[in-house]
Amino acid sequence: MNREDYERQYEQYRYMRENAQTDRKRLHYHLMAPSGWLNDPNGLCQLGDTCHIYFQYTPFRAGWGTKLWGHYTTRDWICFQEQEPFLFPDCPWDRDGAYSGSAFVKEGEVHFFYTGNVKLLDKPYDYVTEGREQNTIHVVSKDGCCPGEKRLVLTNEDYPKDMSKHVRDPKIYERDNRYYMVLGGREREDKGCALLFVSDDLEQWSYYDRLTTEKAFGYMWECPDLFDLDGQTLLMVCPQGVEKKGYKYQNLYQCGYFPVKFDPEKGLCRLGDFQELDYGFDIYAPQTFRDAKGRRILIGWMAVPDAKYRYDATVCKDWIHGLTMPRVLSFENGRLMQRPMEEMKRLRISRCQDRMESLPKWRTKDSCFELQIQAGSPLKELRLQLREDVYVIYRNQKLTLLMGESGQGRGERTIELEQLTELTVFSDTSSLEIFVNDGETVLTSRVFGENEMQQVQILSARGEGRAEFYELSAYKTEWICGAESLLLTGAQ
Ligand code: FRU
Numbered sequence: 001m002n003r004e005d006y007e008r009q010y011e012q013y014r015y016m017r018e019n020a021q022t023d024r025k026r027l028h029y030h031l032m033a034p035s036g037w038l039n040d041p042n043g044l045c046q047l048g049d050t051c052h053i054y055f056q057y058t059p060f061r062a063g064w065g066t067k068l069w070g071h072y073t074t075r076d077w078i079c080f081q082e083q084e085p086f087l088f089p090d091c092p093w094d095r096d097g098a099y100s101g102s103a104f105v106k107e108g109e110v111h112f113f114y115t116g117n118v119k120l121l122d123k124p125y126d127y128v129t130e131g132r133e134q135n136t137i138h139v140v141s142k143d144g145c146c147p148g149e150k151r152l153v154l155t156n157e158d159y160p161k162d163m164s165k166h167v168r169d170p171k172i173y174e175r176d177n178r179y180y181m182v183l184g185g186r187e188r189e190d191k192g193c194a195l196l197f198v199s200d201d202l203e204q205w206s207y208y209d210r211l212t213t214e215k216a217f218g219y220m221w222e223c224p225d226l227f228d229l230d231g232q233t234l235l236m237v238c239p240q241g242v243e244k245k246g247y248k249y250q251n252l253y254q255c256g257y258f259p260v261k262f263d264p265e266k267g268l269c270r271l272g273d274f275q276e277l278d279y280g281f282d283i284y285a286p287q288t289f290r291d292a293k294g295r296r297i298l299i300g301w302m303a304v305p306d307a308k309y310r311y312d313a314t315v316c317k318d319w320i321h322g323l324t325m326p327r328v329l330s331f332e333n334g335r336l337m338q339r340p341m342e343e344m345k346r347l348r349i350s351r352c353q354d355r356m357e358s359l360p361k362w363r364t365k366d367s368c369f370e371l372q373i374q375a376g377s378p379l380k381e382l383r384l385q386l387r388e389d390v391y392v393i394y395r396n397q398k399l400t401l402l403m404g405e406s407g408q409g410r411g412e413r414t415i416e417l418e419q420l421t422e423l424t425v426f427s428d429t430s431s432l433e434i435f436v437n438d439g440e441t442v443l444t445s446r447v448f449g450e451n452e453m454q455q456v457q458i459l460s461a462r463g464e465g466r467a468e469f470y471e472l473s474a475y476k477t478e479w480i481c482g483a484e485s486l487l488l489t490g491a492q
Contacts (some may be wrong), residue, residue, distance in 0.1 A: 001066060001070065001088055001089060001090070001136075002088050002090035003088055003090070004367060005057070005266065006068070006085060006088060009059075010059070012060075012446070013035065013059070013060040014481075015104060015318075016035035016036065016059075016060060016318035016319075017034050017035040017189065017318075017479075017481075019035070019317055019318045020032075020033075020034065020035045020314075020317055020318050022317070023252040023314055023317035023319065024206040024366075024429065024452065025313060025314050025317070025429050025430045025448060026314075026317075026319070026429065027322045027428045027429055027430060027431060028315070028366065028368045028428055028429055028472070028473075028474035029325070029344075029347055029368070029472060029473075029474055029475045029491055030302070030322040030323055030324070030430055030431060030475075031053060031055070031072055031080065031149075031322060031323040032319060032321065032322045032477075033057055033058075033070060033319055033320075033321070034059070034070075034082060034319075034479065035059060035060070035062070035317060035318050035319050036057065036058045036059040036060055036061050036062055036065075036318070036320075037057070037058040037061060037062055037064065037065065037319075037320050037321060038055050038056065038057055038070065038301075038320070038321045038322065038323070039055070039056040039067075039283035039285065039301050039303070039305075039321060040055065040056045040169075040223060040284075040287070040301050041053060041054070041055050041285070041286070041287050041299045041300065041301060041323055042054040042055055042056060042069055042101055042114065042287065043069065043086070043100065043101060043102055043103040043110075043114075043144075043218065044102070044103065044287050044288070044289035044297070044299060045103035045104075045105050045110055045144070045289050046290075046291045046292050047105060047108075047110060047143070047144050047207045048074050049292070050073050050074070050144070051073065051074050051075070051291060052071065052072075052073055052103065052144045053071070053072045053073070053074070053299065053323070054069045054070065054071050054072075054086055054087075054103075055069070055070045055071075055072075055299065055323065056070075056100060056278055057070030057100070059085070059087060059294070062314070062315045062318050062319055062320045063315070063320070066089055066096060066097050067089065067097040067098055067099060067117075068085045068086075068087060068088050068089065068098055068486055069085055069086040069087035069098055069114070069330065070085055070086075071083040071084065071085060071086045071144075071145070072106055073144070076295075076343060076346075077326060077341060077343040077344075077435065078343060078346050078347065078475060078476065079475070079476040079477075079478070080475055080476070080477050080478070081383035081477075081478045082477060082479050082480050082482065083480070084145070085319070086141075086144075086145070086147060087112075087114065087139070087147060089116075089117075090154060091116070091150055092118070092285075093116040093133070093135040093137055093150065093152050094114075094115075094116030094117065094135065094137060094150070095118055095120070096114075096117045096118050096119045097116075097117035098114055098116065099112025099114060099115035099116070099117045099118075099134075099169070099271065100114065100115060100168065100169040100222075100223060100285065101113050101115060101116075101169065101170055101171075102138075102169075102170060102171040102172060102225075102287065103144075103289070104172035104174075104179070104202070108142070109140055109141070109142055110140065110141045110142075110144050110165055111138065111139075111140055111172070111202050112138070112139045112140070112141065112147070112268070112460065113136060113137070113138055113139075113153070113170040113171075113172060113308060114136075114137055114139075114170065115134055115135065115136060115137070115168035115169060115170065115202075116133070116134075116135035116136075116137045117132070117133075117153075117168075118132065118135065118145050119131065119132060119206055120132065120133065120428040127363065128164050128165060128166060128186070128315040129164050129165060129188060130165065131165065132165040132166070133155065133156055133165070133404060134155075134156060134159075134165060134166065134167045134168045135152055135154070135155050135156075136152075136153050136154035136158075136170050136181070136183070136202070136205075137151065137152055137153065137254050137381055138148050138150075138151045138152075138153045138202070138203070138488065139151070140318075151203075153203070153205055154205060157164075158205075158207070159183075159185070159195060159207075160207065161186055162187055162188050162189070162197070162209070163185055163186070163188065163195070164185075164186045164187065164188050164190075166184075166185060167183050167184070167185040167186075167187040167195065167367070168184055168185075168222070168225045169183065169184045169222055169224060170182070170183050170423070171175040171224060171225050171226060172202070173226040173227060173289070175262070175264060176264065177200075177202075178198060178200060179198065179199045179200070179202055179387065180196050180197070180198050180199075180200075180208065180209070180226065181196070181197040181199070181205060181224070181435040182194050182195070182196055182224045182226045182235070183195045183197070183224065184220070184221045184222045184224045184237065184238070184483055185220070185221065186219055186220035186221075186279075188284065190216065190220075190241070191212060191216040191219065192212070192216065192217060192218040192219055192220050192221035192237075192240065193210050193212035193240050194210070194211040194212070194219060194221055194224040194226075194235060194237060195209075195210055195211075196208040196209045196210065196211060196269065197302055209267075209269050211235060211258075211260070211269060211271055212271070213271060213274075213451045214332040216229070216241075217239055217242060217248070217274060218239030218240050218241040218242040218254065219240060219241035220239070220240040220241065221237045221238065221239050221240075222237070222240065222253075222285065223236075223237065223238045223285040223286070223287065224236065224237045225237070225286070225287055225288055226260070227288055227290075227296065228230040229296050229435050230328055230330055230331040230332070230337075231331070232259055232331045233259070233260040233261070233262045233299060233492075234257045234258070234259060234260060234331070234336070235257060235260050235271065236255075236256070236257040236277070236286060236288065237256070237257070237258070238253055238254060238255045238284055239253070239254045239256075239274075240253045240254075242254050246387065247279075247414055247415055247416060248276065249276070250279070250413060251281065251283075251304045251307065252304055252305075252306055252307050252468075253284060253304055253306070253307075254274075254276065255276070255277045255278065255283050255284050255285070255300070256274050256275050256276040256277045256278060256285060257274070257336060258271040258272055258273070258274050259271070259272035259273070259334075260272070260276075270490055275335070275336065277300075277336070277338075277442075278300070278338075278442045278443065278444050279375050279413055279415045279441060279442070279443045280401065280432075280433075280434070280442070280443035280444035280445040281304070281307070281309065281407075281410040281413060281444075281445045281446070282302045282303050282307075282406070282410075282431075282444055282445050283300045283301070283302065283304070283324065283444045283447045283481060284300060284301045284303060284304050284305060285299075285300060285301045286298050286299065286300035286324075286331065287299060287300075287469065294329050295329075295341075296328070296329040296330075297326050297328060297329070297341070298324075298326070298327045298328075298329050299324055299325075299326050300323065300324040300444070301321065301323060301324075302321065302322045302323060302324050302408045302431060302444060302446060303321050303446070308409060309407070309408055309409030309410045310408035310409050310448075311408075311446065313408060313448040314448075322430075322431065322446075324433065324444055325340060325341070325344065325426060325433055326341050327339060327340060327341065327439075327442075328340075328341055328342075335440065337438070337439040337440060338435065338439045338442050339435065339438070340424065340426060340433075340435065340439075344370075344426070347370075347472040347473050347474075347475075348370065348440060348471070348472060348473075349470070349471045349472065349473050350470065350471045351468060351469070351470050352468070352469045352470075353466065353467070353468050353469075354466070354467050354468075354469075355464070355465075355466060355467070356373060356375075356458055356461050356463075356464060356465040356466060356467045357461060357464050357465075358461070359457065359458050359459065360457065360458060360459070360467055360469070361455055361456070361457040361458075362455070362456045362457070362469045363455055363456075364427075364453075364454050364455075364456060364471065365452060365453060365456075366429055366452065366475070367387065367427050367428065367429055367449070367454050367458065368427065368428055368429060368471065368472045368473075369425075369427050369469060369470060369472055370424065370425065370426050370427075370470045370472055371384075371386075371423075371424070371425040371427070371467065371468070371469050371470075372422075372423070372424045372425075372467070372468045372469075373424075373455060373458075373465060373466070373467050374421075374422055374465050374466045374467075374468075375420065375422065375463055375464070375465035376463070376464045376466075377421075377422045377463065377464075378463065378464035379420045379421070379461065379462065379465065380419060380423050380462035380463050381394060381395050381460065381461065381462040381463070382394040382420060382423070382458070382460070382461050382462075382463075382473070383458070383459040383460045383461070384423075384425075384456075384457070384458055384459065385455070385456060385457050385458075385459055386425060386427060386432065386449075386454075386456055387406055387447060387449045387454050388404075388406070388449065388451060388454060388455075389403065389404025389405055389406055389449070390402070390403050390404065390406060390407070390408075390432070390447055390449070391448060391459075392423070392425070392434060394417065394420045397416060397417060397418055397419075398414050398415070398416055398417065399414065399417045399420065399426075399436060399441075400412055400413065400414040400416075401413045401432075401434065401443050401445065403445070406447050406448055406449035406450070407445075407447060408446075408448050410445060410446075410447075412441060413445075415441060415443075417436065417437075417441070419437070420436070421431070421438075422436070422438050423435070423436055423437075423438055423439050426472075427456075428472075430446055430447055430448050430449075431444070431445065431446050431447065432444070432445045432446075432447055456469070
């Protein structure tokens with residue numbers, strides 16, 4: 001689909017956008033596609049005072065299809081502008097999808113690297129070892145809105161011979177004025193890994209090394225991200241094919257990070273132990289970037305591909321899926337911390353504060369709220385109700401998210417938790433992000449309840465502390481087609 005096809009279909013499928021805007025389950029403060037399908041966040045970056053958020057996008061189908069890059073911008077993380085799609089699958093190198101990729105800002109220009117997906121259906125194919133091109137494409141843009149010419153920098157021929165045809169999702173990491181590109185991949189022997197290429201000019205790339213575990217940790221790693229955080233290098237990655245082990249790896253596909261020992265001078269590149277990023281049902285393909293304030297910000301896709309539970313509650317309204325809230329990362333005492341961005345406080349409308357022991361209750365009309373529980377000393381027990389059939393329970397040093405019918409197949413998630421001292425819940429119309437102990441652990445989930453009116457309450461608590469409840473307002477979105485759909489946002 002090139003730009004002209006898109007523009008033609010845009011008129012034809014305008015009704016999809018209008019239908020989407022009338023949905024009560026439309027998220028109020030999370031990014032979604034204007035209509036159709038959204039998956040991975042791509043190309044996150046800041047240019048001047050503007051942050052750019054691109055995403056995998058099938059605009060005219062609320063289901064899987066050929067991908068373009070959708071695009072939003074923001075200056076304050078509260079007001080978002082929809083921009084024209086940035087990349088179209090319009091050349092022989094990406095004709096079956098402008099797949100995931102990233103942005104690297106250098107001297108006021110943005111260098112985008114992404115995967116051009118090409119399916120070769122005229123020869124025998126299985127998509128794994130044959131029948132697929134995974135091209136790495138480079139595009140430079142001065143403003144993040146107008147892409148320059150597409151340049152092909154790597155093809156399957158450039159990846160090591162023992163790789164399958166699954167190599168994709170480039171991200172750039174800079175160390176000592178050299179650039180490293182990390183790509184997710186699957187070896188022919190079904191072992192997940194990340195490939196590293198190196199360059200001095202972002203144009204010529206040569207193979208550098210392979211990051212993997214000794215024993216296979218899944219058969220494929222998608223969406224790698226390599227970055228430094230508070231003195232530690234981390235490789236974030238999404239392994240597929242890791243088996244569930246007790247309370248670990250409960251999702252179909254994983255999402256987490258390895259601490260990395262990376263010393264280019266000594267040619268050393270080693271991975272430590274994998275840690276999960278989030279323990280909820282719906283998180284995948286996260287990407288990070290450093291903003292002008294020096295914060296490492298993470299945004300993920302609020303879904304897990306191929307998961308058995310349901311996402312289709314919004315399909316009749318012609319849209320599906322959303323991104324997580326932006327989260328600020330830090331690395332403290334050997335672990336990754338995720339905290340809601342300061343800016344989210346600007347969404348607060350009203351505040352109720354109560355002592356937790358008085359078992360407060362709050363009514364909400366659209367389930368858009370923030371609830372903070374601050375324990376005086378570690379809590380022994382807590383039972384919290386977030387929807388008519390959704391509970392958070394802490395007991396016997398275990399924290400459980402329990403969902404009924406509105407979980408649409410998502411039942412229960414439990415983690416071991418030695419102490420509970422703090423809990424912050426961000427609830428949107430059809431999502432929950434639960435931050436535990438000041439961001440030490442997070443659980444992200446979609447939830448599709450039918451009732452508009454909900455009661456949120458602390459059902460029981462052993463221990464004392466304070467509970468604060470805020471109603472939250474919505475992001476403001478400026479749509480390309482102007483006032484007409486601004487009126488329809490419904491979120492306001
Ligand atoms: C992850 C992923 C990526 C790929 C993109 C295609 O969700 O499969 O590996 O580039 O989605 O949309």
